[in-house]
Amino acid sequence: TDVIIESSVGYFTEGPERKDDIVKAKQEGKELTKEEKQRLRKEKKQQKKSKEKKDDKPSRDSEKEKKPASAASPAPQTPTQPPAQKAPSAAPAPVPVPASETPSAADKPAKSKAELKAERRARQEAERASKGKKGDVGPQAAPGKPKAPPSELQPVVKRLPEHVQVDNPEVLKKLAKKLERQQTPEYNAATKIPLRSDYGYKVSLFSHLHQYSRKAPLTQQLGIPSTVIHPAIVRLGLQYSQGIVAGSNARSVALLHAFKQVIRDYTTPPNEELSRDLVNRLKPYISFLNQCRPLSASMGNAIKYIKKEISNIPSQCKEEEAKRKLLNCIDCYINEKIVLAAKAIAKYSIEKISDGDVILVYGCSSLVNHILCEAFEKNRKFRVIVVDSRPRLEGREALRRLVQKGINCTYVLISAVSYILPEVSKVFLGAHALLANGYVMSRVGTSQIALVAKAFNVPVLVCCETYKFCERVQTDSFVSNELDDPDDLIVTRTGTTQLEHWQEVPSLGLLNLVYDVTPPDFVDLVITDLGMIPCTSVPVVLRVKNVDQ
């Protein structure tokens, strides 16, 4: 670290002009180059270190943790990090830095020191919030890793995000400690968010993922009138883990609905600001929900949005008004990103559906069902083949909805897909998330369908709203996935349950995967609310979104 300081001194002397450029660039909304960003961070660190000598210890410790974090994160030069981190963190950070720089140079009375501290704290919170948002969406999708732990200082190579290292005991210990720390402020250390324990033997390829049993809900370990966690969140967590609310859109809507209840029942404690305290209040809830069922990409984006909205509330805003504003934001978000997006996508898709079409759908995607129902209402003549797979058998629900409308449907299991494909003219697939390298993450079995469709030269259209676009990059289904309850695979036929005692057979493991990734080569078109784009244009959309924000 000494080395870095000395080298940055040189920057510091020619700082002002460069900084002006950078600030100007930011104000004009241009993109920063990587060097400029690194320079900014080094300057920030330098200023922090110089102020450190004048200030007390407690703030220093927290700063120190922030500094290495900000230093470590630019070091690994992955393409996914800069876009996400640039916009949120760079925006609040450098602006107070130049402002506070000049006061720090001269000697001042104690009052401006307090101001400095407050500014620094505000900056840290903003950075923490932004890192938390990035953490929610990026590879660190799960237990909300707000700041990089100190151990990630040194290595330049990006390590696997912590949440997927279930087979590493130290990581688990750290996670347990972090859950302990994430208590609601008014509660003592006596209660904390419990850790849900894994169940059953895990197949070795997926031993880094969590595998929970539906019969052991997290509520077992919580007190009954749950006071640590808001009752709406407990209800939501239960509904997630029991599968009552399933499907990307449904989960996001239910999540935002629960957040609305939380915001309604929230009161700012004295001496706290709503913008900071409410975000902290939401953190343990998100950890809880993550334990009930790993967060989806759409949920992650929704959480990012909410946290941004909350932190952007000006401090002079009264509580009632702030709450009203937030509730309004949530309603707008749902309306725009989910309801209206569905309408737009339906409009685009109907152009692609012609009379006499035979459309193949897989599983139950709320968006695809919506599209087909709309097309049917607009008097397009087509029939649908619903492909289903065990153990979820979601296709039955899709079948029910389509038949209820009056659409002609055929139902097959996925094992018959190559038999039925010669009849099919188009394949419509829903997506759980669209990754930054163009891969489609969807229900397990989707990539199979896309592969077979490609082999038969049948066009594959993926329908996905833009709020499900995610900055993660994945090329295989192993590194990040979800393991469902293995007991779901057990079935009783004619009175006998063969797999009843599967745990006693030492060499047997049951694997119930939930998601898989489809490469962009198999996808012909992605229909989003922004229009119809090829799969490889996803990073462009992400970039455009970030600039807008």
Next chain:
Amino acid sequence: MELQAVLMAAGGGSRMTDLTYNTPKAMLPVGNKPLMWYPLNLLERMGFEEVIVITTKEVQKMMSTDPKMKLDVKMKLDVVCIQEDGDMGTADALRHIQQKIKTDILVVSCDLITDVALHEVVDLFRAHNATLAMLMSKAHEFTETVPGQKGKKKTAEQRDFVGVDQSGKRLLFMANEADLEDGLSIRKSIMRKHPRMHIKTGLVDAHLYCLKKAVVDFLADNKSISSIRGELVPYLVRKQFSKTTNCPKIKDDAEDQNQKKNDGSTNHELLISSRDEPLLQLAQDRSCWNDHRGDMSEAYHGGKLRCYVHIMDEGPCYRVNTLAAYIEANRLAPKLFEEVPVHPSAVISERCQMGSDSYIGAMCQIADKTSIKRSTIGNSTTVKEKVKVANSIIMHGVTIEEGCNIQGSVICSNAVIGRGADLKYCLVGNGQQIEPEAERTNEVIVGADQLMEI
């Protein structure tokens, strides 16, 4: 706050008057703890911090003097007294405390002894947004001989017929045998929606209910319902399938409410919608989950009112409302809660033979050459020499003179058993005196004033 606990401790114990004519049911000693300690302990273990206790003044007085209640119960007890002789049913009591109820409630009866994992019941209530969630248990056979029972055991009391759906969680039908004189009839609408129904009769209702706040408000308007178990629960179960609640009332809610206020009609509907109802509806719409398959309707058949039941297969669950249940509970409850067999303040002489499953209360005095097997002895009891006590329940403040032989009996508080008495399968009432050298078998010995109360 999520749930408020309400403990109903004003019941009279009408099915065991021999025990309760002097001691209120809620304070009957079971394993040397007052009966209401058990549900309170259950609530405390689950994490409740406050309980509203509905009881009579007498019980309140006894509660404040009982050391067990003061020490062991750490929750805040909000005691509401009601008239004892008034005909107040459990639902009437809820109506009485309507002002205190701010959120959904968990109603427990004071005579419930169980170690159920309450989260099973409450999870049903939460996950399905249910209006009612209750607990039932498979009935256990009572094996102990009941004192004072003449002749063969009476046939089972009026049975309850409980109909559940295939998953065993949704409550479809509930009726008592007494109401089914013409036979059991099930509405076609229920059969259409749930073609497979399991009807069970061997279940014991634990009288533990989770109710939505809207139900309490509904009770406040409908004064005709006076008992939760007898009237409210069957009403809610029936209402699940009634046509009016299934009609979507979301948009017209505001108008309907105004209309009703103007009509002033007595048949107030149970309004189950919540804030942000459209959002909830949207989430349910987009979710690919259904609680049933085979027909064209959406999850829950679009019904807003849902009743769920959790049926315990194993584990103790007793309702102490009859003498047989009381004896059984005394046998098993101390084991459940790992009672210390001998209270530290009891004085027991060395030459006393005590079985391992006997429980001695505080400040007892047990003299030499006594033999105590499988029995519970209450506080401040004096047992003199050469007494044999087997399979019995002895309450507080009893004096047993020398040479007595007590088997399979229940001796109530402050009784005096004269020397050399031989009691087999008897029930000695409160404050009674058994003369020396008496020999009683299978008798209920109570005071003259109690006899008149029939």
